Amino acid sequence: MDLRIRSLIKDIKEDNHLVLKALYNYMRPEFLAWFSRRYYCRIEDVEDAYQRSFNIFYFNVREDKVAMQEIKASTYLFSIGRNIMLQVLNKEPKNRTSLEDVHERSMEHVSIDYDMEDAYRKEVIVRLLNQLDETCRNVLVLSFYRDFSMESIATELNFKSESVAKKKKHLCMKKLKELVDKHNIVRDSLA
Amino acid sequence: MDEELEFEWIENYHKGQLSLDERQAFLDRQQADTAFAGKVRSYREIMDGIAYYGKQQPFAETIRGWEQEIKTQAGAGTLTANQTNTADNTVPDKKIVPLYRSYVYWAAAAVLILIVGSVLLLRPTPTETLALYETYYKPYPDVFNPSVRGESSTSTTSTREKAFAAYRAGRYEEALQLFHALTGDNRQEQDNIRLYLGNCYLALDSLDAAGKAFLSIGADSHIASQAKWYLAMTYLKAGTADRAKSVLHTLVDEGGSYADRAREILQKIE
Numbered sequence: 452m453d454l455r456i457r458s459l460i461k462d463i464k465e466d467n468h469l470v471l472k473a474l475y476n477y478m479r480p481e482f483l484a485w486f487s488r489r490y491y492c493r494i495e496d497v498e499d500a501y502q503r504s505f506n507i508f509y510f511n512v513r514e515d516k517v518a519m520q521e522i523k524a525s526t527y528l529f530s531i532g533r534n535i536m537l538q539v540l541n542k543e544p545k546n547r548t549s550l551e552d553v554h555e556r557s558m559e560h561v562s563i564d565y566d567m568e569d570a571y572r573k574e575v576i577v578r579l580l581n582q583l584d585e586t587c588r589n590v591l592v593l594s595f596y597r598d599f600s601m602e603s604i605a606t607e608l609n610f611k612s613e614s615v616a617k618k619k620k621h622l623c624m625k626k627l628k629e630l631v632d633k634h635n636i637v638r639d640s641l642a
Numbered sequence: 643m644d645e646e647l648e649f650e651w652i653e654n655y656h657k658g659q660l661s662l663d664e665r666q667a668f669l670d671r672q673q674a675d676t677a678f679a680g681k682v683r684s685y686r687e688i689m690d691g692i693a694y695y696g697k698q699q700p701f702a703e704t705i706r707g708w709e710q711e712i713k714t715q716a717g718a719g720t721l722t723a724n725q726t727n728t729a730d731n732t733v734p735d736k737k738i739v740p741l742y743r744s745y746v747y748w749a750a751a752a753v754l755i756l757i758v759g760s761v762l763l764l765r766p767t768p769t770e771t772l773a774l775y776e777t778y779y780k781p782y783p784d785v786f787n788p789s790v791r792g793e794s795s796t797s798t799t800s801t802r803e804k805a806f807a808a809y810r811a812g813r814y815e816e817a818l819q820l821f822h823a824l825t826g827d828n829r830q831e832q833d834n835i836r837l838y839l840g841n842c843y844l845a846l847d848s849l850d851a852a853g854k855a856f857l858s859i860g861a862d863s864h865i866a867s868q869a870k871w872y873l874a875m876t877y878l879k880a881g882t883a884d885r886a887k888s889v890l891h892t893l894v895d896e897g898g899s900y901a902d903r904a905r906e907i908l909q910k911i912e
Contacts, residue, residue: 466857468704469888475708502705506698569690576691577698588695595689596696598657621646627688 456512456527457520463512475505478525486532492542500540503578504531507570516570531567538571539578541637579630587623594620648678652685704861768881774907775878782841782868784810809838818842833863840872844879852876867893871900874907883911 454474462470479501486497508528511517517527536542580588589608593599599607605616654660655668672679784806805820821839826832840855853876859869870889877886886907893904 465854468857468861469885469892472708475705476712479712498709502702502709505705506702509701510698572687573691573694576688577695577702580692580695591692592696592699595692621649624649624685624688625645627692628684631684631688 454524455521456517456524459524460512460520463509471509474524478505478528481525482528482532485529486536489544490536490542491545492536492540496536496540496542500532500535500542503535503539503574504528507531507535507574511570534567534571535574538638539574541634575631575634576627579627579634582630583623583626586619587626590616590620590623591627648681649685652682653689655682656686656689700860707861771878771881771883771886771911774910775875778903778907779844779875779879781809781812781845782837782872805838809842812845814842814845818846830864833859833865833869837865837868837872840869840876844872844876847879849876849880853880867896867898867900871904874904878907887911 459470459474482501482504483494483497486492486500487494490497505528508524508531519527533544536544580591583591586608590604593604593607594601601613601617601620604610604620605613608616610616610619651660651668655665660668672682801820801823805817805824808814808817808820818839821835821842824835826835836855836859840852843849843852843855853873856869856873856876859865863869870893874886874889874893877883877889890904890908893900894908
């Protein structure tokens with residue numbers, strides 16, 4: 452099941468959930484074991500990293516953003532995982548050097564993607580949005596993803612008026628920006 | 643400038659809603675004021691991130707569903723249950739034996755080799771799968787539009803009714819065009835349309851398009867089982883027995899109304 456990315460493209464683009472689920476289940480145990488051993492974190496963080504990595508993997512393959520299509524799916528996923536740990540979850544590697552680390556999984560500096568920095572920045576926002584309350588998330592998603600007007604947001608979310616919705620949107624955006632700034636301070640201290 | 647107004651200005655720039663003069667003033671400020679330029683960059687990243695959140699949400703939900711299934715199946719003996727929260731929130735540095743190095747891996751590999759070998763030797767031919775398709779395939783009945791059954795078309799008949807009338811009469815090309823014209827008011831209705839579109843394609847031998855239509859119906863849909871059944875029919879008609887078996891196995895596992903028929907077909911091709 453650990454196939455080359457090239458051989459999975461068709462199924463992923465066709466959204467073949469049977470193949471995707473089998474791939475997800477297949478790669479999960481090795482991912483959890485490898486990252487649990489090498490990072491200072493809880494197993495829940497590694498599970499979180501796996502879900503985020505698989506999500507990015509899926510969208511990058513669908514959108515032709517994988518430069519090296521001959522590599523194995525797991526190699527690509529591990530490469531994403533390492534960046535998710537550091538850049539999104541702010542988790543440090545234990546930096547142990549052993550023979551086990553000299554493995555295909557350690558191809559950190561090989562360029563697999565065209566531009567992943569943007570994907571990790573977006574993944575940070577996804578993570579922080581989940582820390583906001585549901586109303587905030589809905590206001591922001593309706594505004595910036597579904598492009599709703601403030602009037603439509605007020606109707607959709609039962610706000611008293613357009614101006615109340617607008618105020619709420621600004622407050623939510625402010626909260627999110629504070630979280631992003633805090634995240635960046637921690638991440639920069641790890642770099 | 644007031645913070646709220648400043649953000650609104652940035653947002654309007656981001657959404658391309660500034661007039662030419664306003665846009666120029668914005669760019670001038672961005673050029674002259676590095677702090678403002680930093681805010682613009684930061685807000686743009688946030689706005690792009692929110693849009694990405696919306697886009698990835700359906701697939702993220704699917705992944706959460708798979709994760710839930712894994713945990714339910716693993717029960718109390720999962721790795722998670724064995725973890726304790728230490729003061730610094732780290733995992734105790736204990737050895738976890740990766741699956742690929744354990745005997746389980748080798749056992750699984752052996753089973754896989756046996757399965758692959760037997761599949762290669764005993765794989766059903768396309769003629770056999772086509773015969774199964776012909777035995778089991780019946781177009782999905784018009785269960786969503788019963789009120790118009792038996793009525794003749796009039797000038798006031800809606801596109802939806804015309805689509806179903808053509809479908810019931812077996813005029814699949816006409817039905818296909820009419821179903822394509824329907825958008826569906828909600829997800830349930832959109833999935834219904836996809837199911838009938840898939841059936842039209844299947845009847846017309848456009849198997850790729852049929853497969854795509856059935857695959858576009860999500861696992862959490864109210865007609866997920868129906869979509870799987872017709873996807874299996876598509877694979878049988880296409881002669882891709884492995885794919886058909888994979889889908890049929892999930893129908894058997896789910897134990898719904900298609901489970902018996904799926905089991906019957908599996909017994910014939912395995």
